Amino acid sequence: MEIKEMERYASQTRRDIVRMVAAVSSGHPGGSLGCTDFFTVLYHRILKHNPSNFSMDGIGEDLFFLSNGHISPVWYSTLARAGYFPASELATFRKLNSRLQGHPSIDHHLPGIRAASGSLGQGLSMAIGAAETKKLNNDDNFVFTLHGDGELQEGQIWEAAMYAAGHKMDNLIATIDYNGRQIDGDVEDVLSLGNLKQKWQAFGWEVLEVDGHDMQALIDIFDKAKSLRGNGKPIVILMKTEMGQGVDYMMGTHKWHGSAPNAEQLESALNQLEETLGDY
Numbered sequence: 016m017e018i019k020e021m022e023r024y025a026s027q028t029r030r031d032i033v034r035m036v037a038a039v040s041s042g043h044p045g046g047s048l049g050c051t052d053f054f055t056v057l058y059h060r061i062l063k064h065n066p067s068n069f070s071m072d073g074i075g076e077d078l079f080f081l082s083n084g085h086i087s088p089v090w091y092s093t094l095a096r097a098g099y100f101p102a103s104e105l106a107t108f109r110k111l112n113s114r115l116q117g118h119p120s121i122d123h124h125l126p127g128i129r130a131a132s133g134s135l136g137q138g139l140s141m142a143i144g145a146a147e148t149k150k151l152n153n154d155d156n157f158v159f160t161l162h163g164d165g166e167l168q169e170g171q172i173w174e175a176a177m178y179a180a181g182h183k184m185d186n187l188i189a190t191i192d193y194n195g196r197q198i199d200g201d202v203e204d205v206l207s208l209g210n211l212k213q214k215w216q217a218f219g220w221e222v223l224e225v226d227g228h229d230m231q232a233l234i235d236i237f238d239k240a241k242s243l244r245g246n247g248k249p250i251v252i253l254m255k256t257e258m259g260q261g262v263d264y265m266m267g268t269h270k271w272h273g274s275a276p277n278a279e280q281l282e283s284a285l286n287q288l289e290e291t292l293g294d295y
Contacts, residue, residue: 016059018230023291024096025055025230029261030288031092031295035108037281042109042117045271046163047089049194049227049256053161054093056233063156066098069126077156078145080130082138083163083192084118085273091115094127095295102295136169138162139189143179146187146249157241160189165197168206173218176249180219183247188240190252192227196269211253221248227256262287 016024028051036042058064063077081090088108095102100114107113114123118133130141138160146158166172179187191211195202202208215222221243225236233254240250258272259265262284276284 018234021055021059021230023289024059025051026261026289027292027294028055028089028092028096030285030290031095031102031105032088033262033276033281033284033288034294035088035091035105036275037278038106039109040275040277042088042275043085043273044088044262044275045196045258045265045269045273046083046086046192046194048262048265049258049260050086050089050161050192051260052228052230053190053192053233053254053256054089056230056237057159058093058097060234061237062159066094066127069099071129073129073145073156074152074154075156077159078129078142078149079159079161080138080142080145081119081132081161082142083135083161083166084131084133084138086163087115087117087119087133090119090128094125096292097127099127100125102292105295135163135166136171139172139175139179142187142189143175143182143184146179146184147182149186150184156186157244158187160187162189162191163197164191164193164195164208164211165202165205167191167208167211168202176215176218176220179249184249185244185247187249188237188252189249190254192256193253194256194258196258196272198269198272200269215251215253219248221246221250222253223250224253225255227254228260 108115114125120131142160265271
């Protein structure tokens with residue numbers, strides 16, 4: 016998919032996100048909007064995957080694990096718009112018995128999701144297991160992950176980081192949503208992460224950096240990340256984003272991490288986001 020078409024998908028996904036959380040007055044729009052460009056590029060340009068024939072084992076495919084599972088709205092929209100399930104199902108988000116729970120789960124067998132997530136810090140460990148399995152099976156596909164920057168305050172992340180480097184998981188590409196904000200405020204104020212680039216390098220990882228809202232830059236950085244396989248090091252991409260990207264009143268603050276817009280705010284958001292694929 017070319018960039019112009021991906022931009023159309025991203026605009027529709029942002030509309031999906033704000034409509035989903037507004038409909039149930041619950042959810043996490045800020046990080047979802049900030050990661051929309053990442054998800055669009057990943058699923059429509061980077062991942063080797065098969066939406067029409069989803070299997071849990073993922074043999075012969077690239078795999079993706081969302082560690083910061085609270086940004087499920089962007090993942091659900093992306094999966095639906097990529098053909099994993101009908102976009103009309105987005106209307107069931109966070110409703111009783113829905114397959115689209117507030118945090119991704121596997122108990123309802125939603126296509127595209129291979130692990131429950133949302134308990135922060137665990138996604139990298141799960142991805143390492145998948146990456147190691149691919150190596151043992153001589154499956155030369157990649158495993159991708161996404162993490163919040165506030166999530167890096169979890170100790171399990173750094174245990175996993177040591178393991179991945181120690182076991183040369185060079186088929187693993189982790190991305191950090193580096194927006195500088197978390198539920199209680201700025202990451203720097205809650206618990207400073209220091210120099211993240213130097214920290215990941217010290218843990219034995221290849222470190223790349225990218226503007227998370229520049230689709231061509233995202234394509235290029237993923238291509239570079241994949242080219243580093245064979246160096247014996249896992250790869251991490253520090254992706255600078257803006258929480259709430261695309262909706263002016265949600266940007267520049269942490270307040271929309273887990274707050275839903277009311278009817279008036281929703282109308283304002285939708286007026287800023289072009290409907291390109293048809294609302295569900």
